[in-house]
Amino acid sequence: MASPSLKSPAGPRLVLDVANSSGLDDWAPELQKTKVYERILLDLILGELQAGSRLDEQFLAARYEAGLAGVRDALGRLALEGLVMRRARSGTTVAPLDLVELRQGYEARVLIEPHCAALAARNASKAEAQAMFDIFADGEEAARICDLPALVAMDLRFHAAVARASGNLALARILIPLQHKAARFWVFSFNGASEQELIEEIEEHREVARVIGGGDVEASRQAMLRILDVQPEAQGRA
Incomplete structure (x- = not known):
């Protein structure tokens, strides 16, 4: 695609x-x-x-x-x-950029989004998982020229696709607006990011699609935690 x-x-x-x-x-x-x-x-x-x-x-x-x-x-x-x-x-x-709201939204995402990825590993079809992977088909080119709108769009589409593929519409309705708010802050991370750093982030997203496509529930949960910059073992101690 x-x-x-x-x-x-x-x-x-x-x-x-x-x-x-x-x-x-x-x-x-x-x-x-x-x-x-x-x-x-x-x-x-x-x-x-x-x-x-x-x-x-x-x-x-x-x-x-x-x-x-x-x-x-x-x-x-x-x-x-x-x-x-x-x-x-x-x-x-x-709306203003509220750091307290950002932190609270992030805490909610850490709880919800890895679970959605795990559910997607159980419920997503092979075609749905492939579509998640294909969202980043032009990722390297976007990273090369630092095409911020394209990179943001890919990220939004990917996370929405995982949420929907979970099969739990209630969770998707909660999660996707949280992602939208977080993205307003996330764009600042592009300042000074190298092409290689952007490509590595794209690969982290592709890995989520791969393990979801393979039906590996725990690997999908852990791969999403890595995207959120949370070490799975650290979350287990929380």
């Missing part, structure tokens, strides 16, 4: 394939509000829409070439995820 193209509004669009993580038909990937949601989400993560800035619906509709209804639906979903704040009379603003 070819890696999607991704640039901010004027350029080619990345398809993140994360909005349908709710499992609800009214957020199907082909709907305009889903596409708008994913484009706003990406710009929030990349800092194109800066923390604390006010989001004007007319401006967003023009920016993303979308209708106001789609923009409002997208902002409503992002508000539920805690990525934007909507207040009567003061409008919608981008």
Whole structure:
């Protein structure tokens, strides 16, 4: 599967394939509000829409070439995820970067995401595991030129795919918004990262897909812990 193209509004669009993580038909990937949601989400993560800035619906509709209804639906979903704040009379603003919230979200991910990977090893089909692996088909090229939007999109799609493959929709609905919040901080790790460091991180993700495809429950859990920078034995002592 070819890696999607991704640039901010004027350029080619990345398809993140994360909005349908709710499992609800009214957020199907082909709907305009889903596409708008994913484009706003990406710009929030990349800092194109800066923390604390006010989001004007007319401006967003023009920016993303979308209708106001789609923009409002997208902002409503992002508000539920805690990525934007909507207040009567003061409008919608981008949520601040909260380090306490980041730490708490990370602690939740350490508990949930390795378990989702283990469930995926039990429940995912070979095709689903291969699709996870193929998300990074253009990973080396993106790392070579440090294509931040493409790397972020690959990461979001991968983690959403693992969450969905767990077969536990309740866990996926909790986990994916936590990943979105964490990604706003994760992009800063690209500053100064070498091509080799980026490739090594991509390989860690591919290893998760490999062991999920092999049906190895414990190896899948441990591989996801490594992505989260947690040593499995350390978690066992916690």
